[in-house]
Amino acid sequence: MNSDIFMPSQLTWATGALAGGPLIRKTTRLADLPGIFADGEAWKCGNPQKSVYDVDVLGSPVGEGALFVGVTHLRAGNVGDEFFMTRGHFHQRREQGEVYFGLRGCGLLLLQTEAGDARLEQVTAGSVHIIPPFTAHRLINTGNETLSSLAVWPSIAGHDYAALAEGFTLRIFASGEGYEVRHG
Numbered sequence: 001m002n003s004d005i006f007m008p009s010q011l012t013w014a015t016g017a018l019a020g021g022p023l024i025r026k027t028t029r030l031a032d033l034p035g036i037f038a039d040g041e042a043w044k045c046g047n048p049q050k051s052v053y054d055v056d057v058l059g060s061p062v063g064e065g066a067l068f069v070g071v072t073h074l075r076a077g078n079v080g081d082e083f084f085m086t087r088g089h090f091h092q093r094r095e096q097g098e099v100y101f102g103l104r105g106c107g108l109l110l111l112q113t114e115a116g117d118a119r120l121e122q123v124t125a126g127s128v129h130i131i132p133p134f135t136a137h138r139l140i141n142t143g144n145e146t147l148s149s150l151a152v153w154p155s156i157a158g159h160d161y162a163a164l165a166e167g168f169t170l171r172i173f174a175s176g177e178g179y180e181v182r183h184g
């Protein structure tokens, strides 16, 4: 075996588990998401320590042209009738895009332009989502198991949450066995 061969990090596709490298995990709990869900009373009644999603990012060099790789694990759950979702963001550097890959579970990717035009893409194991520049993005878990999605994005992109103070223009609620999309 050639000792010059570098062993890279490993992704278990079926679970989204990353291993074999420096890993930074950020957990977002219910308490970290005030004003995100439509039913504020239901949000207050929830367990504030409940983990809504974890993001695992491989430690890697930062700079112009460098890429980050990470996996989001979004738990199944609801606040009132609204499904668990990520906070969602524009990139600070608006012209920077991103790619998401569905790994497990089922859900939706909500995409919204700066003009407020929104659309949804179905996220399933194997789905590929090209997030264009100037487009905010949020994951929503409409299923009964954790939704895991791999993401690759420019390290210079940054996150801008403040630009979405008014929220997204679409919300997804549980309805029977499926979901319902509501505007506003």
Ligand SMILES: [Fe+2]
Binding pocket: 089, 090, 091, 098, 137, 153
């Ligand atoms: Fe992003």
